Amino acid sequence: GAGVSQTPSNKVTEKGKYVELRCDPISGHTALYWYRQSLGQGPEFLIYFQGTGAADDSGLPNDRFFAVRPEGSVSTLKIQRTERGDSAVYLCASSLRSAGGGETQYFGPGTRLLVL
Amino acid sequence: GENVEQHPSTLSVQEGDSAVIKCTYSDSASNYFPWYKQELGKGPQLIIDIRSNVGEKKDQRIAVTLNKTAKHFSLHITETQPEDSAVYFCAAFLRGTSGSRLTFGEGTQLTVNP
Numbered sequence: 181g182a183g184v185s186q187t188p189s190n191k192v193t194e195k196g197k198y199v200e201l202r203c204d205p206i207s208g209h210t211a212l213y214w215y216r217q218s219l220g221q222g223p224e225f226l227i228y229f230q231g232t233g234a235a236d237d238s239g240l241p242n243d244r245f246f247a248v249r250p251e252g253s254v255s256t257l258k259i260q261r262t263e264r265g266d267s268a269v270y271l272c273a274s275s276l277r278s279a280g281g282g283e284t285q286y287f288g289p290g291t292r293l294l295v296l
Numbered sequence: 297g298e299n300v301e302q303h304p305s306t307l308s309v310q311e312g313d314s315a316v317i318k319c320t321y322s323d324s325a326s327n328y329f330p331w332y333k334q335e336l337g338k339g340p341q342l343i344i345d346i347r348s349n350v351g352e353k354k355d356q357r358i359a360v361t362l363n364k365t366a367k368h369f370s371l372h373i374t375e376t377q378p379e380d381s382a383v384y385f386c387a388a389f390l391r392g393t394s395g396s397r398l399t400f401g402e403g404t405q406l407t408v409n410p
Contacts, residue, residue, distance in 0.1 A: 222400030287339035
């Protein structure tokens with residue numbers, strides 16, 4: 181079946197602008213994660229949804245970052261007043277559920293964000 | 297929170313040789329340890345994982361070992377092929393009071409020379 185998809189694949193914006201990044205998880209997966217990956221580093225956790233609610237948003241760097249998942253499927257990561265330091269690859273992952281034992285997370289191809 | 301360290305950062309081997317990548321984690325409550333392969337311009341792809349109640353797992357040329365006492369786990373790739381060249385990430389899953397998350401290592405750039 182289809183994997184996790186993310187749009188756009190690339191986004192170039194100017195400092196101070198607002199951007200939205202979209203994630204379509206694998207059908208039926210209730211858990212959805214956002215990560216940020218800077219060049220040469222591993223992905224860093226941003227936020228985790230279980231269903232429609234943000235179960236853990238402690239990884240969001242500041243209040244310019246916000247994410248929603250209104251119907252428990254598609255999620256949108258929103259960044260206000262973008263800064264050059266926000267340039268990175270934003271990865272989305274989904275899993276069947278997030279139980280205490282850990283579930284396999286399947287990643288999308290990422291959105292490469294460049295803030296000029 | 298959890299902290300994962302990964303070594304080496306780069307690894308170059310000849311085709312057919314074995315490659316070993318090692319990771320350590322800090323929180324003994326972590327209970328799930330996946331390994332991901334990431335090719336240039338793509339998202340991480342799961343290649344193997346291990347849970348804390350198992351000491352070793354093997355899938356064809358790939359194996360992972362886990363030492364809970366020492367809090368370290370390793371990836372072993374045998375009979376390496378040029379298509380194994382990529383960046384490999386280890387990760388540890390921790391369920392805490394603030395939620396559940398994967399913490400990743402910094403990655404290992406593996407190059408397999410033909």
